[in-house]
Amino acid sequence: MSPEPSSPSGEGRSLDFIRERVRADNASGAYAGRVQTRFPPEPNGFLHIGHAKAVCLNFEVAAETGGTCRLRFDDTNPAGEDAAYAEAIADDIAWLGFEPDGAAVYASDYFEQLYEWAEHLVRQGLAYVDEQGAETISANRGDFSTPGTDSPWRDRSVAENLGLLRDMRVGRFDDGAKVLRARIDMAHPNMLMRDPVMYRIRHTAHFRTGDAWCIYPTYDWAHGQSDAIEGVTHSLCSLEFDAHRQLYDWYLEHLPLPGDRPRQYEFARLNLTHTVTSKRKLSALVDGALVNGWDDPRLPTLRGLRRRGYPPEAIRQFCAHIGVARVNGVHEIELLESFVRTHLNRTAQRRMAVLRPLEVVIDNWPDGRIELRRAPNNPEDPGEGEREVPFSGRLWIERDDFMLDPPRKFYRLAPGREVRLRAGYFLRCDYAETDLDGEVTRLRCTYDPDTDGGQAPDGRKVRATIHWVSADHAVDAAVALYDRLFTDPVPGADGRDPLESYNPASRELIAGAKLEPELKKTAPGEVVQFERLGYFAHDPGTPMLFHRTVGLRDEWANIQKRRQQSS
């Protein structure tokens, strides 16, 4: 077995800055040696590969130091949030292989405490009810080079603010009529510190609290306090929250907290080439029917990757390998794929399938004879045993494995050439039947009975071994082939609409694939290797549909590509 995915030191690498910090805190006795993290998604969408990095980081950092990691839904904005998303997210985390500490919690669990603390700030003169409209507040915030201007409501009395806040809570005002703001500094160089909004009025039902509340806390007002309530020690988030740390700390400094103060640390989010992860762009693909739903195998959503056949172990190994830093970059999707291949090479059973069938008739095969050939399930793991594959005088082989006029370095079948049939015999092509267009319709071949077992007693060699399926035993199936979702490495990098580089050829459905009969037994969701073609995942819902997870490394394809480029 390869090094554990969760161990960042498994590759002999040094610790990243977050793990270094956590260990330093532990060593210095901070938080009494306790480590607690959390994964805090908003339940308004599905998790994608970028979230996987955060999930792995939070859970693994905690586990490595004997700490705990909770799943907390950041449900502070009822618009768009739904219990169904929360369930899907919890399910995806479990699939990835992590078990949150205890039952999932919700920021909405703390609405009452948050409100009490809001009154506390009001009483300290550190928060006030503003009734400028949203537009005015925005205009009065100033900009990067201009300080903001104080709201005319900034200096109300504590009593008046308290009364107004209570009126807000009981629903005396319309949406947007008033907000509660922290009273910090309208000239602060950090725009977030210019009297940030803590509560907005929304007469909208919340999926958990129903209509108990009509004021909802903003992210900044809820997040750090939720961390503090739960006893989080290290609050990890992505780089764009860097500027929020100052506010995070400000709120915590001015509140009577039950315990130690959590600290926020930011790391670079994960970006992958040839795909997108922003909710907006993902939605555009789904809504525009450019993909088939949120679990389309082309999508970088966890549900998509799962359906595509990506093993969770490979995703975890990938996340461990890329590490964590404060530089925003783009990872090559090839790296992720290489982890998928490495894992699947060890674990996936081998089968034979012909995607684009070409008929082979073996003229010297005894009439009506059927042999059950034994083939290893996984040469990488003899413990996986063998299976029987029926062999007969009429076979399907891959069209790509035959050429009438083979170029240099093409080692496969051609008129007069001999190859080995995997787990079968040597096979020579005597001639190719063609139609009026010159299209090859059928191959007439002879096999060498002395090559049973795969070797010729006379010592002659073949350059290629090809896969095959007995025509009379073949099972029909549909196979979906996938390519890059976007042709550009970084869609939209040049300022254009990312969708412009959407790859219409990202999915190709092959209806008439021929499978060896053993493949009928493949479990839903199971991933197998179609020999010489790649790894394929059996669709969880549709019986005879396979999705190509990832192809094998293909040297012949590389040769062809190079030739194309040089010509």
Next chain:
RNA sequence: UGGCCGGUAGUUCAACUGGCAGAACGUCGGACUUUGGCUCCGGAUGUUGCAGGUUCGAGUCCUGCCCGGCCAGCCA
């Protein structure tokens, strides 16, 4: 335009905090092979963003500049 964060092979990250710039993936070549897969061996790839300075010695420290990202939601 102000503030903050960042800049090391093609890509993502290292470099024990001042001591010979490395790894993985990719790429190229070879060996092996009943998968053109896997495995193994080897090669190539760098003005460490730029320019100065300190030092016996700078990716690392100092100064200036350049480039990229984030911030002006009652989104998270």
